[in-house]
Amino acid sequence: MTVSNKSKVWYLERVNIFAGLTPQDMQEIDRISQMIGYRRGELIFLRGELARAIYVVKEGTVKLSVMTPEGREVTLALIGAGDLLGDLPLFGSETEECDAVALTDVLLCKFSAAAFELLISYKPQVALMVIRALGDKLREVRTGLEAAHTKSVNERLALALVKLAEQHGFRTRLGVGINLRLTHEELAKMVGAARETVSATMSKWKQEGILTYDHHRILIKELPRLRELAKL
Amino acid sequence: MTVSNKSKVWYLERVNIFAGLTPQDMQEIDRISQMIGYRRGELIFLRGELARAIYVVKEGTVKLSVMTPEGREVTLALIGAGDLLGDLPLFGSETEECDAVALTDVLLCKFSAAAFELLISYKPQVALMVIRALGDKLREVRTGLEAAHTKSVNERLALALVKLAEQHGFRTRLGVGINLRLTHEELAKMVGAARETVSATMSKWKQEGILTYDHHRILIKELPRLRELAKL
DNA sequence: GGCTTTTTGTAATCTACCTTACAACCTTTT
DNA sequence: AAAAGGTTGTAAGGTAGATTACAAAAAGCC
Numbered sequence: 001m002t003v004s005n006k007s008k009v010w011y012l013e014r015v016n017i018f019a020g021l022t023p024q025d026m027q028e029i030d031r032i033s034q035m036i037g038y039r040r041g042e043l044i045f046l047r048g049e050l051a052r053a054i055y056v057v058k059e060g061t062v063k064l065s066v067m068t069p070e071g072r073e074v075t076l077a078l079i080g081a082g083d084l085l086g087d088l089p090l091f092g093s094e095t096e097e098c099d100a101v102a103l104t105d106v107l108l109c110k111f112s113a114a115a116f117e118l119l120i121s122y123k124p125q126v127a128l129m130v131i132r133a134l135g136d137k138l139r140e141v142r143t144g145l146e147a148a149h150t151k152s153v154n155e156r157l158a159l160a161l162v163k164l165a166e167q168h169g170f171r172t173r174l175g176v177g178i179n180l181r182l183t184h185e186e187l188a189k190m191v192g193a194a195r196e197t198v199s200a201t202m203s204k205w206k207q208e209g210i211l212t213y214d215h216h217r218i219l220i221k222e223l224p225r226l227r228e229l230a231k232l
Numbered sequence: 233m234t235v236s237n238k239s240k241v242w243y244l245e246r247v248n249i250f251a252g253l254t255p256q257d258m259q260e261i262d263r264i265s266q267m268i269g270y271r272r273g274e275l276i277f278l279r280g281e282l283a284r285a286i287y288v289v290k291e292g293t294v295k296l297s298v299m300t301p302e303g304r305e306v307t308l309a310l311i312g313a314g315d316l317l318g319d320l321p322l323f324g325s326e327t328e329e330c331d332a333v334a335l336t337d338v339l340l341c342k343f344s345a346a347a348f349e350l351l352i353s354y355k356p357q358v359a360l361m362v363i364r365a366l367g368d369k370l371r372e373v374r375t376g377l378e379a380a381h382t383k384s385v386n387e388r389l390a391l392a393l394v395k396l397a398e399q400h401g402f403r404t405r406l407g408v409g410i411n412l413r414l415t416h417e418e419l420a421k422m423v424g425a426a427r428e429t430v431s432a433t434m435s436k437w438k439q440e441g442i443l444t445y446d447h448h449r450i451l452i453k454e455l456p457r458l459r460e461l462a463k464l
Numbered sequence: 465g466g467c468t469t470t471t472t473g474t475a476a477t478c479t480a481c482c483t484t485a486c487a488a489c490c491t492t493t494t
Numbered sequence: 495a496a497a498a499g500g501t502t503g504t505a506a507g508g509t510a511g512a513t514t515a516c517a518a519a520a521a522g523c524c
Contacts, residue, residue, distance in 0.1 A: 066374075068382045069463060076374050090360065091367030097374070120359060124352060127359035128322065131352075134366040135323030141373045142298075142308050142329070148380035149424030150300045153481070183501065192381030194482050199502055215490090216501085231301065385511065415471065426512055431472055447520085448471085 016082040017129045032115040036108045044100040051096050053110050055085040060106035064098045075189040084133050088113045103180055154201050156191040158230035165220050175221040183216055248314040249361045264347040268340045276332040283328050285342050287317040292338035296330045307421040316365050320345045386433050388423040390462035397452050407453040
């Protein structure tokens with residue numbers, strides 16, 4: 001599903017990677033990129049595919065995951081608006097290293113490897129922002145690894161929910177809502193746990209009034225208590 | 233311990249980040265950088281310190297770790313020759329996010345944040361190599377996270393040893409040696425396990441002839457079998 | 465060479481969490 | 495409306511691996 005090429009600039013202005021560029025620069029970026037939309041559930045790329053393009057997420061969120069040889073899925077990251085997506089040769093890998101699926105309807109800005117590389121070569125500002133974005137990702141995954149090695153499943157779950165609330169949540173009168181239609185199964189894959197354990201803990205927290213959920217929509221009612229539970 | 237400033241160029245030539253630069257470029261890098269040595273066990277920086285410099289490892293290996301609030305240490309990565317070290321503002325963080333300790337005697341090439349940023353700004357080639365280096369790191373930590381979420385302690389230990397053999401090992405007639413003076417405690421912090429579990433497994437593998445160790449020096453005798461055990 | 469400190473080996477508990485197993489429910493399809 | 499498929503709640507049983515606890519061995523230090 002390819003979207004009209006007009007007025008991408010409007011979107012691009014609020015993207016991290018391109019922050020602080022002049023309108024002319026934005027038009028140049030507009031020229032060399034292409035807008036692509038995906039529906040919830042659609043596949044963006046698969047592990048092992050030739051990495052021919054890099055994407056910047058404009059709207060929506062993308063799930064990055066890998067399949068173990070035994071067929072278990074592990075979610076490595078959720079990529080939201082303003083983030084980079086893809087493992088292009090530029091980043092040191094010929095092929096994609098993860099599967100990418102649209103978790104919501106998604107709007108992506110697509111660059112060919114060559115175009116992006118060229119852009120970086122004569123817009124050092126963009127290079128710096130890419131470096132910063134990668135640094136942020138690295139830090140986030142490291143936090144996840146630390147958690148996996150030292151925290152209990154419940155602590156990791158609380159941590160994941162806090163992070164979701166911060167990065168994808170929206171304030172309401174009753175608390176922070178998360179609109180990603182995450183099933184307990186999905187949460188389990190994010191924290192590295194069995195779905196049953198996640199269900200048990202979620203329903204306990206629901207009873208304790210820390211959060212609610214319905215139709216795969218989570219509402220965090222007491223974020224501070226969740227923070228405590230995450231030992232953060 | 234600061235080392236003489238002469239003839240750094242000789243070293244710099246074999247560093248990933250600066251691969252493919254001209255001799256003039258190397259001299260420019262020589263001019264804006266500073267060589268620093270650390271002894272085994274010395275502290276390079278601590279989490280929370282202002283990140284004022286970035287380092288490129290010339291020789292030796294550095295351990296990156298974090299301390300949990302409860303006082304447990306988690307090893308996040310070993311940084312070897314040619315790698316980047318440090319969380320400078322450029323990467324999106326004002327302060328260092330980890331502790332860095334010299335695991336062997338180490339020789340580092342130190343850049344001030346400003347100098348490095350400037351270097352990147354007018355040497356896009358360097359920017360590309362930095363991006364590649366960060367991409368590699370990211371992929372490595374993701375593999376670790378996947379392992380933490382799906383593999384058993386023994387599989388993770390086997391995996392860590394295979395990686396050590398590949399990245400820090402040297403071939404001998406009897407197998408691949410690892411000269412990092414790693415105690416079982418250190419191995420445990422790398423794979424997220426209790427030291428006792430690591431000791432038990434190591435001594436089992438020693439008896440089975442897969443590896444030996446003595447004086448904290450590990451010799452992998454049957455790398456292929458270790459790969460099997462890692463389910464790789 | 466003796467003394468202290470660190471590292472290793474091993475074994476007996478104990479527990480968090482996975483696995484297995486259903487039943488109820490909800491959602492989408494026919 | 496019924497059927498099929500996916501999601502959730504809950505509980506019993508099993509196990510990997512943490513914890514605790516020592517003793518032996520090695521390494522660094524005086």
